[in-house]
Amino acid sequence: MTMIEQPDWQRRRSDFNHQWLKNRLLSALDTAGHVIRGRVHGTGYLQELIEVDVPEWKERRDDLGALLRDFEVQMSPRQMFNFPPLANLEPTARELFSELMHELWLVRHPVAEWVEGAKTAGSDVNEHYERLIKIAPLDAKGQVRPEFATEFEQFRSACRALSKAIEKFPNRILVT
Amino acid sequence: MTIGIFDSTSRRRELMAELCAKKADVFCWAGNAVPHRWDKISGNEDNLKKDEPLPHMGLMLVHGNDADAFDAALISPPCVVWYGGHRGDWRDYPKLLHRGRGDGGKIFEVQEDAAITLTERDVTDLIAYAGAIARRESPTKPRCLLPPPDPSVLNAIAILCQGFVAAGVSAGKIPVGDELVSLIGWNRLQAVAMARLSGRLSDLWPEVNRVKWWRRSLGVSKDSGEGHDDERYRRLLVRLVAALLTSTEASKKLPVKPDQSIEDKTTDELETALKTLSYSTEIVTLVERLKATGTEQVGVERIRKALNQVTTLLSKQ
Numbered sequence: 468m469t470m471i472e473q474p475d476w477q478r479r480r481s482d483f484n485h486q487w488l489k490n491r492l493l494s495a496l497d498t499a500g501h502v503i504r505g506r507v508h509g510t511g512y513l514q515e516l517i518e519v520d521v522p523e524w525k526e527r528r529d530d531l532g533a534l535l536r537d538f539e540v541q542m543s544p545r546q547m548f549n550f551p552p553l554a555n556l557e558p559t560a561r562e563l564f565s566e567l568m569h570e571l572w573l574v575r576h577p578v579a580e581w582v583e584g585a586k587t588a589g590s591d592v593n594e595h596y597e598r599l600i601k602i603a604p605l606d607a608k609g610q611v612r613p614e615f616a617t618e619f620e621q622f623r624s625a626c627r628a629l630s631k632a633i634e635k636f637p638n639r640i641l642v643t
Numbered sequence: 644m645t646i647g648i649f650d651s652t653s654r655r656r657e658l659m660a661e662l663c664a665k666k667a668d669v670f671c672w673a674g675n676a677v678p679h680r681w682d683k684i685s686g687n688e689d690n691l692k693k694d695e696p697l698p699h700m701g702l703m704l705v706h707g708n709d710a711d712a713f714d715a716a717l718i719s720p721p722c723v724v725w726y727g728g729h730r731g732d733w734r735d736y737p738k739l740l741h742r743g744r745g746d747g748g749k750i751f752e753v754q755e756d757a758a759i760t761l762t763e764r765d766v767t768d769l770i771a772y773a774g775a776i777a778r779r780e781s782p783t784k785p786r787c788l789l790p791p792p793d794p795s796v797l798n799a800i801a802i803l804c805q806g807f808v809a810a811g812v813s814a815g816k817i818p819v820g821d822e823l824v825s826l827i828g829w830n831r832l833q834a835v836a837m838a839r840l841s842g843r844l845s846d847l848w849p850e851v852n853r854v855k856w857w858r859r860s861l862g863v864s865k866d867s868g869e870g871h872d873d874e875r876y877r878r879l880l881v882r883l884v885a886a887l888l889t890s891t892e893a894s895k896k897l898p899v900k901p902d903q904s905i906e907d908k909t910t911d912e913l914e915t916a917l918k919t920l921s922y923s924t925e926i927v928t929l930v931e932r933l934k935a936t937g938t939e940q941v942g943v944e945r946i947r948k949a950l951n952q953v954t955t956l957l958s959k960q
Binding site for chain 2: 490547550555557563566567577591640643
């Protein structure tokens with residue numbers, strides 16, 4: 468009997484939410500927030516944020532879409548039947564129990580709610596991203612534009628909400 | 644004892660330092676060669692004074708991502724523990740990675756996919772462990788250095804029990820009003836799904852109620868198909884212990900030395916320890932049934948008790 472590996476879906480979620488969204492983007496946005504509020508000097512940071520960090524969303528939103536699409540397949544208890552000991556069940560019981568466990572999983576847990584919640588949060592991030600990138604952060608005097616500061620806060624808040632929505636997904640395959 | 648923390652991520656390092664500072668003096672390295680003293684009162688990292696000697700570190704906690712930057716020879720602690728893990732929110736930190744390999748003077752294996760929450764109690768255990776290693780004793784591994792829980796066998800038992808219940812209710816052997824039926828959620832299935840499954844499940848009932856079927860399904864049958872294989876049965880017990888071992892109770896009942904693993908335990912040792920764990924008795928009784936000979940049946944009551952217990956255990960993991 469060998470241990471089931473950590474599902475690939477969990478690794479992908481961790482790459483997206485932990486490694487990128489929290490450790491990189493939100494961390495950079497938090498620093499930029501200090502700059503905007505004047506607590507830290509460094510308006511050049513905002514330009515870099517808009518040119519380098521924020522545009523990564525364009526690439527990462529596809530990862531998010533794939534992650535949400537794959538959840539129901541990759542985190543279903545059906546996966547347990549691909550590993551010992553259940554992989555060795557005789558075929559009839561294996562097929563039937565696999566189907567049974569998937570159906571029971573769907574009625575026991577808010578699977579659709581988790582996915583829809585993250586989809587909506589992702590759409591919000593996207594909407595605010597499209598607005599944010601159209602606003603230059605600084606005016607001619609090198610001061611932060613108020614409309615940028617407002618849109619920046621909304622984008623950051625949407626990113627935080629997305630992160631929270633992704634955290635709601637279970638961190639293991641639920642079989643009960 | 645003085646604890647060193649080597650971690651290039653500041654928020655995580657500060658959380659770890661704050662926790663460890665409740666039990667020891669703490670010095671921090673921000674992923675480079677420059678140490679800072681952790682000030683317990685202000686909760687900040689302070690520079691060392693000029694020419695101030697660095698105390699001897701009795702224990703180093705090093706984040707896995709900083710493995711390349713960490714030079715054990717420079718600090719020469721008797722015990723190094725790696726930690727890390729990417730599950731969940733960084734605010735869940737500090738988490739610790741496990742599995743000491745060889746004696747404590749060697750570097751611990753990094754297990755990126757498994758983490759448990761580190762507690763004050765764990766820090767106390769680690770300090771005692773590192774102290775014993777420095778004295779060249781052979782201490783029992785603390786809970787936080789034991790292998791990560793492997794719930795696969797509990798998952799398998801939970802699934803087989805639910806299949807048993809679904810087959811039983813489909814065959815009319817378990818009443819629809821039985822609490823087992825609502826426990827697994829069968830009565831919440833849509834009528835279409837229930838109708839699609841119940842006919843075929845009903846046919847399985849005679850099989851799933853036999854000990855022989857369970858033996859085969861959990862992989863402990865002899866190749867001939869008759870009776871259980873001793874070594875396969877022992878390995879099943881090892882997996883069961885692995886699923887439970889990170890609890891304090893289990894780690895006390897089955898002490899593991901630095902150079903040992905649970906895999907080395909005998910069937911008797913494993914059975915004895917498992918029987919004394921209050922939260923796994925019913926599961927162990929079910930597993931022990933696998934040694935039965937003849938055409939014995941498992942029985943609804945046995946499954947009821949085991950399923951209740953396994954559900955409780957999995958809900959806590």
